[in-house]
Amino acid sequence: MNLFPAVLLGGPPHAGKSVLTYTLTQALRSQQVDHYVLRACPDGEGDWSNEAAQELVRLIRVKGDYTSAFVERIARDLARRHLPLLVDVGGRPGPLDTSVFNQCTHAVLLYKEPADLDLWRELMDRHGITLLAEILSLPGPAADHYIADYGTVLRGAISGLERGTTAHGPLVGALVERLASLFAYSPDELRTAHLAAAPVETVIELDRLGQTLGLTDAQNRWSPHHLPKVLDYLPAGIPLGLYGRGPNWLYAALALHAHPAELFQFDPRLGWIAPLRLVQGEVNPAASLQAQVIDHESYTRLEFSIQATYLDYDEVIDAIVPKLLLNQGIMLSGRLPHWLWTGLVLVYWGAPWQAVYYPQLGQGIVVGSEQDALPVGALVK
Structure with missing residues (x-):
């Protein structure tokens, strides 16, 4: 029980x-x-x-x-x-x-x-x-x-x-x-138990990270302009664990920052899991995960949707996502779990820039970029 x-x-x-x-x-x-x-x-x-x-x-x-x-x-x-x-x-x-x-x-x-x-x-x-x-x-x-x-x-x-x-x-x-x-469980007891089970040595506690850098407000809410400071603060390319509440674009940016090293994230239902492993290819129309490809002048937008109403992590490992040339920016959009967001930005690693659409702002937030004109944290319509 x-x-x-x-x-x-x-x-x-x-x-x-x-x-x-x-x-x-x-x-x-x-x-x-x-x-x-x-x-x-x-x-x-x-x-x-x-x-x-x-x-x-x-x-x-x-x-x-x-x-x-x-x-x-x-x-x-x-x-x-x-x-x-x-x-x-x-x-x-x-x-x-x-x-x-x-x-x-x-x-x-x-x-x-x-x-x-x-x-x-x-x-x-x-x-x-x-x-x-x-x-x-x-x-x-x-x-x-x-x-x-x-x-x-x-x-x-x-x-x-x-x-x-x-x-x-x-x-x-x-x-x-x-x-x-x-709900009055000791936060320290919960945290200690969860962190002890982490599969990597370096775990980033997002609430504490925001407080340490003086970025988040009283409710630990993040803003896109925080991203450059976060990425400057954290070492790149080492195995990381992500623990705590944060927006999808923050998780996506940290997944790209850790790449090609391993990343694990704590899910309150699943425990410690890796980003979902995905494969580019031709999407089966009957698959649970679907995507609409929308070409813009300077980037490609992918609108993802979950056809099964509830996407099961174990059942969609190696799911197929649309194959792209990765010769221009990509904006990802949809109502998706965090472990799918991190999987998506990793499968499209190599694009000039990637952004995650954030409905609260009505714009995309750049989470990874090789272009000086469009840095991480910038907003894209």
């Missing part, structure tokens, strides 16, 4: 689960509470859906199919978690969800009507999941917030859970406090 809690955020569709999840994880990060978010539904959204321009979010969002294979992979990753998790689940629970629910320990329920709450209460009781909170999601602007019951199960209401916003108020504060207490 996994000792780390997995807190399910459940409720009907369009109740605001993804926005509440974003609000909670941002608050926990600001308190340096170690955890990760696992989106256990095919259209689960990362932080980008709250941080990017909402017009762009509507263009990028892709609905997926809720298949038995998808659910099995989510349940497996839940079972082998290496940190406490917030689990954002789908709004229409069915028989397939049993294996996911069985791996969760606690729940925060959002509801719009009493009947919604009755359904989810029964599900949590059936699977032995401890309730932490029951929250009424109200329509309209973010003004109506109240706590109705501060007992064992926190009860109250929140309004204005719309994408592009974060929730505030006494109920949110009380819920964050309870989650922080539940």
Whole structure:
């Protein structure tokens, strides 16, 4: 049995689960509470859906199919978690969800009507999941917030859970406090255990790196202009381990910086893994990983998409990606796990420059370059 809690955020569709999840994880990060978010539904959204321009979010969002294979992979990753998790689940629970629910320990329920709450209460009781909170999601602007019951199960209401916003108020504060207490594992104990298992001698702890260089803010957020200073500080071409939270473009840049030496990265579901090994060639139209090649005047853009809704690391080793001549710059784009981003920049090693598209900025961030006119950290439209 996994000792780390997995807190399910459940409720009907369009109740605001993804926005509440974003609000909670941002608050926990600001308190340096170690955890990760696992989106256990095919259209689960990362932080980008709250941080990017909402017009762009509507263009990028892709609905997926809720298949038995998808659910099995989510349940497996839940079972082998290496940190406490917030689990954002789908709004229409069915028989397939049993294996996911069985791996969760606690729940925060959002509801719009009493009947919604009755359904989810029964599900949590059936699977032995401890309730932490029951929250009424109200329509309209973010003004109506109240706590109705501060007992064992926190009860109250929140309004204005719309994408592009974060929730505030006494109920949110009380819920964050309870989650922080539940997730109160000693960061030093977690860190020591994870670092002891690292397969390389030199491990870069991204939070500490940002603090040491005076780059990140109170929530350890990075900016593209930090990249040159980071790469100047770190030795190049030696085996590295990457540990901690960071944007996809930071991981991609560090993978290129370490090349041709080995790189390992810590994934809260998988533990220490290498960047995904990929091969350039002709992509099978039925493959899980697809890419659209878009030629621009001065670079090639690759728009990657995951057809299987949930990409399994073990099943896509040696996956085929489009073959390019590497005679001009490359911009990579898509909603992808970090271990795939690092694999992609390595398979296209040798291009004059590479950039990773970052929805929060609506631009690509150069992560590797041989051209003085387009240095690492520069932005590309």
